[in-house]
Amino acid sequence: MTHAVYDMTIKDAVEILEKSDRQVRRYVKAGRLRAKPVRIDGHVKLMFNEEELLAFKETLAAEGAFGESGRQIVIDGHFVGEDAIDAEGGSTPESRSLENADAVKYVIDALREQIQELQKENKELHYQLEQRSGQVGFLQGKIDALQEEIKMLMPAQPSEEKTVERKPWYRRLFGLL
Numbered sequence: 001m002t003h004a005v006y007d008m009t010i011k012d013a014v015e016i017l018e019k020s021d022r023q024v025r026r027y028v029k030a031g032r033l034r035a036k037p038v039r040i041d042g043h044v045k046l047m048f049n050e051e052e053l054l055a056f057k058e059t060l061a062a063e064g065a066f067g068e069s070g071r072q073i074v075i076d077g078h079f080v081g082e083d084a085i086d087a088e089g090g091s092t093p094e095s096r097s098l099e100n101a102d103a104v105k106y107v108i109d110a111l112r113e114q115i116q117e118l119q120k121e122n123k124e125l126h127y128q129l130e131q132r133s134g135q136v137g138f139l140q141g142k143i144d145a146l147q148e149e150i151k152m153l154m155p156a157q158p159s160e161e162k163t164v165e166r167k168p169w170y171r172r173l174f175g176l177l
Contacts, residue, residue, distance in 0.1 A: 008050050
């Protein structure tokens, strides 16, 4: 009885399977791929067996255009089989290119409408910006005028010449000290 050696990290699994680390973790969570959790430096890391990874890669390649449940993959509303003919109506690549051209025109028209709306919104925002900048100038002038008014209303500060040094109470009372 031989023990399977789990010495491949998730980075190695990503390279072998040519999938993202998130997808590899999804396979592990779904139970399609076995991994052994190992605690390294206080962190739990997933370790994989190389033979199991290679076997799983072959099963992924065998699935091809079909999903894991055996159903066909749907692209742009059409079932895609292995022979490049739709399973629905047997449409050819030429008819699909016409459908794609219509879809592209629709997308372009929608994007043009969106661009026009954004340009209109941009003009409105520029107008509002001009109004606000005028208001800022007016309010800055008002602030300056109010600051001058506050300075005029403040009591005058006593000058240093008028202040006389006062003697402590015991000198005033006894006079000599």
